[in-house]
Amino acid sequence: MDIKEMIYDAANEKYPSCDYVYKRLEKEIKYFEESGFLNELEKIIELKNIIKIDNILITYAPFLSFYLLDLMIFNPLPAHYYDEKSKEVTFIENVLYAPDLEKREGYIRDGYYVDENYVLSRPIKTPMYIYTKNKELVLNYLRKNFDIIEKKF
DSSP: OOHHHHHHHHHHHHOTTOHHHHHHHHHHHHHHHHHTOHHHHHHHHHHHHHHTOSOOEEOSOOOHHHHHTTSSSSOOSOSEEEOTTTOOEEEOTTOOBGGGSOOOTTOEEEOBOOOHHHHHTSOOOOOEEOOGGGHHHHHHHHHHHSOOOOOOO
8 A cells, every 4th residue: 555645646636736735745745754654644544444434533633645535524725715527726815714715606615724834843643533333343453553552431
């Protein structure tokens, strides 16, 4: 499994001609490589595929890569209009969050801006929230692949 290729494939699918997206992804991937996180990210994707759910929610890590891989539900890019048919992206200056954009016919409002410099200056923490119906499957996988500490509630 080539995580970098998966990230770029997802970017090509959603944002095929947006230089800002690719520059941000390059920085994120470099950060993942330098921190040794790529292997952990591969295991998270593997887990997602094993339990066959649409979204494993990872908190405290607003990476564009995670959004593109369906590992988080909000898009950390600045507010923008997005046309799903043409893949056109229009960033709007001085607007950070999608709900602050006016509705525009034929466009989706997207983006809940998280500054990339802020994201890349913090340690990666990946607590995950996963459907409880898969709890035993998930815990067995985690015990086998990660050093985990289980919290008793």
